[in-house]
Amino acid sequence: MRNLEINYWLHSILSILLGPCEVSTARKSESVRSFERMGCSLGSPKFKRFRFSEDGATAVEFALIAPALIFLTFAIVESGIAFAADILLKNATYDAARTGRTGFVSEDSTQDATVKAKIRSQAGVLMDVDKLVITSMSYKGFDVLKKPEPFTDKNGNGVRDDGENFTDVNGNGAYDLDQGANGYGGTAQVVLYTVTYPWTFHTPVLKQIVGNNGTVELTATAVVQNEPY
């Protein structure tokens, strides 16, 4: 009796896998008959068409790769915007430096306000102007750009030690490793303009790649020699 039921079960499983079957009229339990009916149903030509149908496969595949595609699209778009912001910042800095070298000052304004307003008006298209950091340092010539103030190296160790005399080029009363003076300089002086901006990425994958909580510092510099104004 037990072997008979096992044979019926195997027969039903084979029916599911191999095709349609007939409900046996032999002696069998109700559970076996139910399983046989299911086997006949699942093994029917209709179910076979369902099993081997490829309809909807594209939708399923898209559902699987959609998240990756969305992340990739956001990453590309956001990288493009950051790249555009970097170019915008460089152009704004260069234009402001060209204005600064002429000594032009807007009506009822100062040179500092005029230069910074020019940078902010351009960079403001993509950036929060309150986060812009704008500095300018003037030098007597290109050859001393970002060079330390000269000093007398009494002990010959190559560095300026306390007590060693130095020339206070920028006139701030202290020895500096960068002899530039804050401001826009005077006639024929060389001026270095530096503008930085903390650009933040929001796409999760990009934030992980960039680090620093997704923030990078965009930097633009421009060096010009003032006109003899």
Ligand SMILES: [Ca+2]
């Ligand atoms: Ca020394």
Ligand SMILES: [Ca+2]
């Ligand atoms: Ca100094």
